[in-house]
Amino acid sequence: MTTDTERKTTGRLADEVRIREVLQDRAAATAERDAGRFLAHCAPEFVDFSLAPPLQFKGPQALDRQALEAWYATWEGRIEVTLTQVEITAGDEVAFAHSINLMSGTKADGFEVRLWSRATVGLRRIDGVWKITHEHSSVPFLMDGSGLAALDLTP
Template sequence: MSQHVRVRDLLEERAAAMRTGDADRIVADYLPDAVTFTLAPPLKHTAPEVTDPEAMRAWFASFAGGLEYEMRDLEVVVDGGLAFCHSLNRMSAVPQGATEAFTLWFRSTVCLRHVDGVWRIAHEHTSTPFYMDGNFGAALDLEP
């Protein structure tokens, strides 16, 4: 199996873990020194938060029921022991206490390193664009 396929499979497995709420599976892919820039504050997340399954479980528990998660237009580039990936992702869920689900599309960039024969995430960045019209609100109504 090519390294390209292995990286793609890892990201597909992570998307499935998001849909099933498998916090242990999600954090297992991060290197101990991984840095993430997620949709939620603060600006930067590092260990131990990034590698803590309890933090992910708490996040999953903030939704009533499960969440829908889709990854679209995944591009993977592998060069030696480094891989760079980007995709457009959709998430939909009902926050605890809410009556309706929210749905948003966001951008994802993932950088991986091949360590001891396994691909692991070194950096992950998710973001939404914002309107530059003076409103500066997140552009949550965009779809691919």
């Protein structure tokens, strides 16, 4: 006979798998430049603390397909996003994940990008589906007074 604790643990593991699939599918959508697929994982009230200005994007501003497609257009070929050190904590209705991510590819001007960043994602279960409600991405900066991003760090 299965106990309530065993059922709950099995459910949490299944939720973690589903959330990992959401995160992986968003990375794949970026590689394939599929803005609709990327944004489909976001809740309508999505808030994004992105690497790019402004300080935050909220709701429709954060779900702007044309803006995302315009960003994709600044790249030549695939934009690879590799998620590493992914940690997921899931409750019944709310979850969060954090990871260290590598983005690499070639910008339209030929500049080769290899950028490590940190990401934290908040999710809610909406109608039985895990949707991203908040994302925060960051790059460490040098604490020497220069304010420069520390782009040479690796995990």
